[in-house]
Amino acid sequence: MPAPVDPVEPVETAETAETAETARPRPVAVIGPTGSGKSELSLALAEALDGEVVNIDSMQLYRGMDIGTAKLPPAQRRGIPHHQFDTLDVTETASVAAYRDAATADITAIRQRGRTPVIVGGSMMYIQALLDAWELPPTDPAVRARWEAELDRVGVEALHDELALRDPAAAAVIERRDPRRTVRALEVIELTGRPFAASQPPKDRPTRWNTLILGLQADADWLNPRLADRVHRMFGQGLVAEVEGLVGQGLRRDSTAGQAIGYAQVLDYLAGDLDYDEAVERTVTGTRRYARRQRAWFRRDPRIRWLAAAGPDVADRALEVVRLES
Structure with a gap:
């Protein structure tokens, strides 16, 4: 009786690897300014596309920062x-780099499961x-x-002026009033001899995983x-109490988390340093200013497929774009 023959393992070639990658679900990213309805749209897309949601909001990475970041419970x-x-x-x-690596692992695993990453x-960065x-x-x-x-010598606002x-x-x-990113930008400029933006990848090439970007x-x-x-x-829902609890866990004004709008x-x-009404009003002002910066940043990316956030049936319109781009 002949000895049993072990099954031959298929050899993965560049062609088969490329075919497998192409066959995996295409990620969809939902971006836009704060308050534009991204979370609700992400749920609708994930339901329709058999998806899993991947956060790309730096402050929603923090445990306990729920009310002020509008984190979905x-x-x-x-x-x-x-x-x-x-x-x-x-x-x-x-850390942008640590987040990039961790989110990359999540997206890779989601796609390998045959499901759609909804980012x-x-x-912005x-x-x-x-x-x-x-x-x-x-x-x-x-x-x-x-x-x-x-x-330390001149203060954050003077350094930002520099x-x-x-x-x-x-x-x-x-x-x-963001000391860490201000210092980092100046460090990069000194090390590279070029503007900070010069280190960023160009926006005239396909996105990673051929991700479809939907902008609100x-x-x-x-x-x-x-x-x-x-x-x-947010203030009515208990933002002050949330921050008081986080102070007990080590939240400080000069930390990364402590610079988040609302928490600061x-x-x-x-x-x-502020009375209650001033804290509320400065949070409103800071949030609006941040939304302006987001709009200016995203407008420079020609790959984004824009959808009017204020219009009706935004989820239906988003799914139509997904269908047409497939």
Whole structure:
């Protein structure tokens, strides 16, 4: 009787690997300014496309930062798996590179399961790092330490003014009171001798995984009242109490999490630097300013398929775009 023959393992070639990659579901990204309805659209798409949601909002990475980030509660996620939420403590520093690598692993696994990744959020550099596989610029501890010393000497707003002189485009998208990103941009400019934006991948090439980017277009006249209403609702839902609880877990004003819009203003209120009404109003102003920066950033990407956020049946219109682009 002849000995049994072991089955021959198929040899993967470049052609078979490419075929397998093409056969896997195409990711869909839902981006746009804060308050434009991205979370609700992501749920509708995930339901229709047998999808799983992948967060791309840097502040929704933080555990306990729920009210002020408009994080969708688990009970409202319709049983759809959600990834890259609640991965950091408020004492940790969010990293674009670490997020890119973790989200890449999630998306790869989702596609291997035959399901559609629905990527949702509005953090501008995180989106580009993930969808364009951005190889982030180098870092140098000595150069960074020098800029951090300058930050301590002149303060964050004066250092941001220095960034605006050296790289107006970077200053336009980095919050004026964001010390970490201001220092990082100045470090990159010094190390590379080029504007910070010069390190970013061009937007005239296909996205990673051939991701379809859907953008929610929200003009200021429609969006601004919604943002004001949302901020007042957050304060009414207990944002101050949420921040007080997070202070007990180590949240500080000079941390990455402590610079988030809403959280920074409440921390200033708790410190006695603002009264309650000022904290609310500055949160409204900061949120609107952030939405303007998002709109300006996203407008530069010709690959985005825009949908009017204010129009009816946005989910139906989004699914029609997905169908036409398939």
